[in-house]
Amino acid sequence: MxxxxxxxxxxxxxxxxxxxxxxxxxxxxxxxxxxxxxxxxxxxxxxxxxxxxxxxxxxxxxxxxxxxxxxxxxxxxxxxxxxxxxxxxxxxxxxxxxxxxxxxxxxxxxxxxxxxxxxxxxxxxxxxxxxxxxxxxxxxxxxxxxxxGKEEMRKTNDVFRQISDSEFIYASNLNIENNTAYNFVLEKFDKEKLIYKITASSIEYNEKQKNYTLMNYTKRTVGELDDKLESEMSKSMKFNFEIEDLTPVVYIAETLMPNELDKFIEKERKRGxxxxxxxxxxxxxxxxxxxxxxxxxxxxxxxxxxxxxxxxxxxxxxxxxxxxxxxxxxxxxxxxxxxxxxxxxxxxxxxxxxxxxxxxxxxxxxxx
Structure with a gap:
């Protein structure tokens, strides 16, 4: 040409x-x-x-x-x-x-x-x-x-994410240095109906075990006639999100190639x-x-x-x-x-x- x-x-x-x-x-x-x-x-x-x-x-x-x-x-x-x-x-x-x-x-x-x-x-x-x-x-x-410094790289206050079609998470504050979030909430829905809700005063990501430790753990499962309630002082669990998903870098979009950017936008759109x-x-x-x-x-x-x-x-x-x-x-x-x-x-x-x-x-x- x-x-x-x-x-x-x-x-x-x-x-x-x-x-x-x-x-x-x-x-x-x-x-x-x-x-x-x-x-x-x-x-x-x-x-x-x-x-x-x-x-x-x-x-x-x-x-x-x-x-x-x-x-x-x-x-x-x-x-x-x-x-x-x-x-x-x-x-x-x-x-x-x-x-x-x-x-x-x-x-x-x-x-x-x-x-x-x-x-x-x-x-x-x-x-x-x-x-x-x-x-x-x-x-x-x-x-x-x-x-x-590094703390300004991420949005660490009032983090809200949709991690799947039916699951939502929230954390009021996150400490990047020790991978710990506070006032954690996870809600699972079936369409508009709440199935269960997990809360914890803090949630810490364990790098070696690849899981999370929840302090003051509470899970409320919604039933037709009565709700089921369980609680523990400390509980280890695995979730389908990573700590990086919970705390995205604020300028991440500028660092992605076009195809990666499209996938990232779609992923973030689903997470709300x-x-x-x-x-x-x-x-x-x-x-x-x-x-x-x-x-x-x-x-x-x-x-x-x-x-x-x-x-x-x-x-x-x-x-x-x-x-x-x-x-x-x-x-x-x-x-x-x-x-x-x-x-x-x-x-x-x-x-x-x-x-x-x-x-x-x-x-x-x-x-x-």
């Missing part, structure tokens, strides 16, 4: 495409060291206080590069296109190209090819590289840099997880970010292809404003979906829809 596509490109197309890709990757290479420098200056005290091994720090900043390149992808792409297209306009190269009889739509072809390459790269990164980088990046921050919208936002963003490459490319070309009296500075100012507006809108609606009943699918697509309309409007005016 790419071979056939490249064979149709003219010398001018290849010239623009080369500038498109080169400027984008140079922009990444310029800004990433700046980001690392700022992060090091902010985190160095915590790293030294915790005596973090150098190899762990090196791995963290490798993950940092991938994580933030993906996160700030729209800004890097937009600014790079604004930069080199403004230079073409200031050197009157665009006027010469359009004066030769090439339509504005035909002028966009190498930009669209470049956007296709970059979007495929972003898609592959989002599917395969970013999940692993997210896991290393977030784990390092929670382990060595965050105030609450309250974080489903957060997981869905992560899933849908894997697809919306690559699509944004095309929208932002059209906007950037439309904004910067005209020679302005203020020169490149005006175009860059407009570009920075538009790029940060896109990221801001994406963040606002993403947070809204995570914290409310707002549809995650609609929330993650709104920035692309809004800026897609803007791209169409600017493209129509640019053609004129």
């Amino acid at each position: 790419f071979k056939a596509l490249f064979s149709k490109l003219t010398i001018i197309d290849k010239y623009i495409l080369k500038r498109y890709l080169a400027t984008f990757f140079i922009m990444l290479l310029l800004f990433i060291p700046i980001g690392i420098t700022l992060d090091v200056s902010e985190k160095i005290n915590r790293i030294l206080e915790n005596n973090v091994p150098f190899i762990n720090v090196a791995e963290y900043y490798l993950d940092f590069i991938i994580y933030f390149a993906n996160l700030l992808f729209p800004i890097f792409l937009f600014l790079s296109i604004i930069w080199f297209t403004s230079k073409l306009a200031n050197n009157t190269e665009i006027v010469a190209i359009l004066s030769s009889g090439i339509s504005f739509q035909r002028f966009l072809r190498p930009y669209i090819v470049g956007a296709t390459i970059v979007s495929l790269l972003a898609l592959l990164m989002g599917f395969f590289l970013v999940p692993k980088a997210s896991e290393g990046f977030k784990t390092f921050r929670y382990t060595y840099l965050t105030g609450g 997880s309250s974080n489903i919208n957060t997981y869905l936002v992560v899933k849908y963003r894997k697809y919306t970010i690559p699509i944004s490459a095309f929208i932002l490319t059209i906007i950037a070309v439309a904004v910067s292809s005209m020679k302005r009296r203020g020169g490149m500075g005006i175009n860059l100012a407009i570009g920075i404003g538009v790029a940060f507006s896109y990221v801001f809108l994406d963040k606002i609606f993403g947070t809204m979906a995570e914290k409310s009943d707002f549809s995650p699918f609609i929330a993650v697509w709104i920035p692309n829809i809004v800026f897609g309309i803007l791209a169409y409007y600017l493209l129509k005016n640019a053609k004129r």
Whole structure:
């Protein structure tokens, strides 16, 4: 496909495409060291206080590069296109190209090819590289840099899970260090009818025996005429859930491949997880970010292809404003979906829809 596509490109197309890709990757290479420098200056005290091994720090900043390149992808792409297209306009190269009889739509072809390459790269990164980088990046921050450390990695208060089609568990608080949950409740239903209910003041997971010890154990079995009640000070039992299921890592969705993420979401949906919208936002963003490459490319070309009296500075100012507006809108609606009943699918697509309309409007005016 790419071979056939490249064979149709003219010398001018290849010239623009080369500038498109080169400027984008140079922009990444310029800004990433700046980001690392700022992060090091902010985190160095915590790293030294915790005596973090150098190899762990090196791995963290490798993950940092991938994580933030993906996160700030729209800004890097937009600014790079604004930069080199403004230079073409200031050197009157665009006027010469359009004066030769090439339509504005035909002028966009190498930009669209470049956007296709970059979007495929972003898609592959989002599917395969970013999940692993997210896991290393977030784990390092929670382990060595965050105030609450590992305890903040998990939701440990008022944990409610559906562990099967008919069983529900609840724990008011969980201590991760000793794998102990408090005020434990397990309820089993037959449709809407309660079959039995198990309660315990605490439940501890035994790593060697692969079972749980319940303190102040009570089981109430519901009968037709009378309930059966049994209780023990301490009782060992096996359940069909693991301690990891009871205390999921808060950023687990970001660390999963697409097929793993789908299975995880379905599993959490059956358990009645309250974080489903957060997981869905992560899933849908894997697809919306690559699509944004095309929208932002059209906007950037439309904004910067005209020679302005203020020169490149005006175009860059407009570009920075538009790029940060896109990221801001994406963040606002993403947070809204995570914290409310707002549809995650609609929330993650709104920035692309809004800026897609803007791209169409600017493209129509640019053609004129």
